[in-house]
Amino acid sequence: MSVGNVTQAVEFDKAGITLVLGNNLDLGGDGSRNGTGKTTIVNALSYGLYGSALTNIRKDNLVNKTNNKGMMVTVNFEKDGHQYTIERGRKPNIFKFVVDNKDLHDIETDEMQGEGRLSQQQIENVLGMNLSMFKQIVALNTYTEPFLALKANDQRDIIEQLLGITQLSEKATILKELVKENKESIKEEEFRIKAIQEANEKIHESIKDLERRSAIWVRGKEKDIQDAKLGLKRLENIDIEKEITQWKKLEEFNEWLTEKTNTKKELALAKRTFDDSCAILETLVVEDTALENQTCPTCNREWDDPEHKALHESKSEQLAKQKELVNKYKIEHDTIHKTYEGLGVSRDKPSVHYTSLENVYEHKNSLKNLEEKLKDKEAEEDPYVEQIESMKSNALQEVSYDYLNELDRLKEH
Template structure:
């Protein structure tokens, strides 16, 4: 500071007032202005720095170091309160803070750059005065903003400290932190509930989809049961034994019918063939009978005997062949007629339910299979019911608003208390100020 290189010590421990004048020898050392620049303000700045770590004005802390040394600034303050001796050592270049109670150095907590907020709070409690109050009450000077020019909240702080009711602001600050925590807790609970509601909505949508699928499954099961029962009823109306007997008769009828059809077809072939064979026999017979009067077609004269013999021999052979062929046809025709007579007339074609006997034999197994399928279908378990029930009973979470309701009530209570502690029109503040007006007047008069 401006005291130069020499360590300066000032003792204010006197019953009377201590007047510090100073003497500036560079300006004559008299009362014509030589009292300025001697370091009087430095004494107050030293007190301010020792107690609070800052000067009266907004000067940078490093500018407190005198320019001659440029380092090693140290202020030591001894004081006694209620019989307890305190010592503060605070310096810059390097930064330093030591605090002694009854010559016992205190451990610094949260030390940062040679300072400690916790230690400073302890000092403020010991001297019961903040820096703003120090400037306005103890070290009032032209550099300090006038009280009436200060902001309302700053004035409130000074008045509260002056009246000793800072406990309201302290409680308000703590309550403010608690109120913030309560609001954060409410927000967290709302986020949890929103998450639960979102999850429940998704689960409910899943349940709805499963119920739709379940409804379709149950409908199909019912239709399948009806179809199977209808098929069983229809099949059971058929007499299987009679159906098999009809199929046996149908087999014989088909066999006879096929034979008759084949014989009739053969008969339709043999009859015309027999007619042609008989005509051939008749024609050849006529040719042989007409040889006696036969004439040559070229000259018109009667044929010679040798020529007749030749033609007769040829025609005789033709006649024998024609008769033999006609005899063979006649035998075949007789056989076909006998076969037809042996078969006789067949009854009307038997009427069957199935087209083949195999289907008739499969009828019984079809009925049994349908009955087993019906039993299996009826015993089928609903694959969706268990899923839906589990989602309803286990997956969907119950939403409990009790915590948020309690927190909301608690928050409203905290906000009400906070207003009582901070509102200038609060009846608590007014009551305290009214009760302490006489105390304030006594202090101002003293």
């Protein structure tokens, strides 16, 4: 404080008298050494314990004049086996409350704000008196109004504090505060439980919706499996390999029938050509015979003319060529006839189910696809089961009334 920037320590727990000597330069003379510093010590104790001096001096005026900064007051004391240390300072403002070497608050702000106020209340609870009581029974001084001069209300406050009545009031205040906090905690817990219940209800609705979708999916799967099995059964009623064999036989039959038809047409044409050539040959034979008998082939009269010989020679050449043609046509006819006879008289037409071989292979592919589809469909798993189980095990919250019941018991207590 104003003693200067030198640490001054006073031990109040030592027996004997503490002599305070100082030189008051403001007075001078013999009175200048009348123990300057006594008020400083008690003011420092009051400031250290309560943050205020005994007098009404401004706090900034407590700072020493030498440096005008760095004021620090430290009070160490012991109570009920616990060691307490209080540190207060100005410029900068510092407030520390240490209990058993454990720093409860380290605040660089005004001591009457926020946590500083709570710490001061803790200190007064430890001391068992407030600043007014301290001034009346501990630090008696001429600056504090005497007890008998105080107003009735102020006297009553000090008497109640001395008799412990204020402790009852403080306990009643604390109890009232606890009841208020209990009610607020009950409301908060009820709101929390209600929020959990509402959230669970929404989750239950979501689970029901998923279960409904799951049931639809299962029914759809069962229907698809049933349809696939019916399709397989219908397709398996037809022996597709036998059908393919029958269709190969039918193709052979159609080739045979086409060849037989075409051969029959060729045979008819060859016979007609052969018959026509034979008819021409007979005509040429008659004409050649007539010319050989010197008879006109047209009027059957005897014909003895120089031209007769030339005509007879020409007709003989035609006859020879026609004979060659007849032999040729006969060979062709016989060859075709032999081929026709070799094809056989008749064959049984193979019976088939489908109208084309393409439909047969489509049947085979459909059978294969249905078998794969049935296998895949049977292997499918319900996509909603995992979601439902996850929501039941993770999303749903357990509603516990233990804490609320404990709060109710505390309220009744």
